Amino acid sequence: MSKAAKRARNAAVIELLCERFPQTFNRGGPQPLKVGVYADALAALGGAVQPRDLKSALGAYTSNARYLRALSAGACRVGLDGKPAGTVTPEDEAVAKKRLAEPVDETAPQVKVGPAQAVSKASPIEPAAENPKPPAPKRLSLADLREAGRRRREAAA
Numbered sequence: 001m002s003k004a005a006k007r008a009r010n011a012a013v014i015e016l017l018c019e020r021f022p023q024t025f026n027r028g029g030p031q032p033l034k035v036g037v038y039a040d041a042l043a044a045l046g047g048a049v050q051p052r053d054l055k056s057a058l059g060a061y062t063s064n065a066r067y068l069r070a071l072s073a074g075a076c077r078v079g080l081d082g083k084p085a086g087t088v089t090p091e092d093e094a095v096a097k098k099r100l101a102e103p104v105d106e107t108a109p110q111v112k113v114g115p116a117q118a119v120s121k122a123s124p125i126e127p128a129a130e131n132p133k134p135p136a137p138k139r140l141s142l143a144d145l146r147e148a149g150r151r152r153r154e155a156a157a
Contacts, residue, residue: 006056013049013057017041023082030067032077032092033058034085044080063099071096 017025021041024031034040038058042051049057061067073093079085140148 007060009053010057010060013053014061016045016049017057017061020045021080021082024078024080025061030061030064030070032067032071032075032088033062034077034079037080040080065100068096068100 014025021044024033024037038055041058042049042054045054071088071092073088073090075088076084077086077088
């Protein structure tokens, strides 16, 4: 499935969530969601949405920069009914700030690196000074091609 199709499907599920639960989901100023809202939404929606589509849409909703900015320690989390259902912890706020600080570069390949490696996402290979570009292959002349043909005939005979 293409990225555009995934985005369209996520947008459709988020729109459904906004229609069914306007006190909880909105595009204007998102509120921190209750921990475990996925299970609640899955149960409340019945079979209207596939579980993987709901999970993907909630992931997109909660990855939005506006949602991450709303996660401040002590802020009230809300359930599907719009009523308070817990608070945002300082750890949640720290994770949100870290995710906001990460650069968003969808064109660069995602590279997982260990703590001993310090390779950036943009250049997962060694720098050019340590990894010189190989020389271009030599263009063959007519004499080179004739010689190669002669060798092939001799080897076949």
